Amino acid sequence: MTKILILSANPKNTSNLRLDEEVREIKNTLQLSPHRDEFEIITESALQVDDLTRFLSHHQPTIVHFSGHGSGTDGLALEDNYGHQQLVSTQALAKLFDLFQQQVECVVLNACYSETQAAAIHQHIDCVVGMNQAIGDKAAIKFSVGFYTALFSGRDYQDCFDMGCTSIDLQGIPEYATPEIKIRRRRYQREQPIKPVKSDKNNDMSNDNQGSQNRSVSVGGSVTGSAIQTGDYDTANINYQQVSLPAPETVNIQAELNTLREIIEKLKTSDRRKIENAFEDAQEEIKKPQADKDEVGEALNRALKYAKKAEGFASVVEKIQPHLAKTTAWLGDNWHKLLGLVGLTI
Known part of the structure; x- marks a missing residue:
């Protein structure tokens, strides 16, 4: 089963986002899919910095989706113990996903100016989506609906991304060019068996x-x-x-x-x-x-x-x-x- 971990944060001292609506639309999209038994959606809200390692370790997701505020080079906005904004840096996020690259296939950063974080995370994760500028609630929600409609239909990540952008464009919203994807296509779908190297018993060279x-x-x-x-x-x-x-x-x-x-x-x-x-x-x-x-x-x-x-x-x-x-x-x-x-x- 493919696990999708949806993380969200909307600190008190930031503008209010329609994050619950986005989660609801993604869940509704799954319920309408004939492949709904192949996916599991897990949601965690009011995300704090310490939650990142805890949730990734506990849930072991295939896809990580973040909804919230981004601050460009300053990082993503999570919450502190009092519900106020606490930024997590781009470098720290990259190091975090380095630890989970054997498990996570795709990361979606549905937050303003998150392309910087997407590029850094892409060093370790094959597919990462970020936003190259500010994105409004409506466009962000439509992107998610399109992306997961394609995913729940068995499409690959590139098709999911294209469907997400098209869903924004179909609504006449000019932000269809705001999402950007960083993706690499592997030559090998699975690890190839490694043949042992025979050694010369006298000099131990291959x-x-x-x-x-x-x-x-x-x-x-x-x-x-x-x-x-x-x-x-x-x-x-x-x-x-x-x-x-x-x-x-x-x-x-x-x-x-x-x-x-x-x-x-x-x-x-x-x-x-x-x-x-x-x-x-x-x-x-x-x-x-x-x-x-x-x-x-x-x-x-x-x-x-x-x-x-x-x-x-x-x-x-x-x-x-x-x-x-x-x-x-x-x-x-x-x-x-x-x-x-x-x-x-x-």
């Missing part, structure tokens, strides 16, 4: 590295020096290897990211989903007409830091090096620091 003596890296013929890598299966001790980077315009960044992802995703790690999320963010950015290279760099940095903690990272460093060298060349001077993660230097 079979991929048996007989490999040449530690030089070739990137368009411009690499110099050598790296000596020692250590056991889990730990790499790397003497830095000097590398000359290719011209940025010669780099096929899509191909390089794809290769890095394929190498790293074979590692045995509990952070697999975090690594996937980071690569999805990077690849989503490079598809834009003018990609933000800093966004790509930040995402790649996250992926590599999680990968370094994985069992067997030492065994794939040599494979990563040439592709990371080309990628950092494309990213520019600000991201040459990534080379140090795999023992390279300029």
Whole structure:
């Protein structure tokens, strides 16, 4: 059963919202669905900061829906012990959903100026909806009705979002462009079984590295020096290897990211989903007409830091090096620091 946790807050010192009406409309929509037995709606109102971890842990929802006030970069407005406004920061929300990313598939922030929080939470959750400006009660309610009408009909999250926006537009409300979705589509619907890595009993190195003596890296013929890598299966001790980077315009960044992802995703790690999320963010950015290279760099940095903690990272460093060298060349001077993660230097 898919659990939908609807959280709401309307502090005393904020304008009054029709939150009860929104909840009622969502519940009515479910009752009209032939698939109503497949969903459970749980509502929690007058939300306080401490309630967030409590409710997410207790209810274990698939979808988290927040209705209330947003304050842009300052965060979302919850309630304190006296019912007054208490803001919860964007950074704190992102960290919270990092803890529940194995459980939560979708987050809907039906609050003004919540796009900032949506972008931060999307680092960890595959689908997040936020609002790029203020949104009125009527538009917010119509969006929810459209979104859940599609969901209760078995549609995917993108269709749910589109239905929500269309429901606003059908009413002649100009705010149909206010909701924004952050979504990534996974290449794998479920975790793939990880084959154990066979080791040489004498040197405890993976079979991929048996007989490999040449530690030089070739990137368009411009690499110099050598790296000596020692250590056991889990730990790499790397003497830095000097590398000359290719011209940025010669780099096929899509191909390089794809290769890095394929190498790293074979590692045995509990952070697999975090690594996937980071690569999805990077690849989503490079598809834009003018990609933000800093966004790509930040995402790649996250992926590599999680990968370094994985069992067997030492065994794939040599494979990563040439592709990371080309990628950092494309990213520019600000991201040459990534080379140090795999023992390279300029």
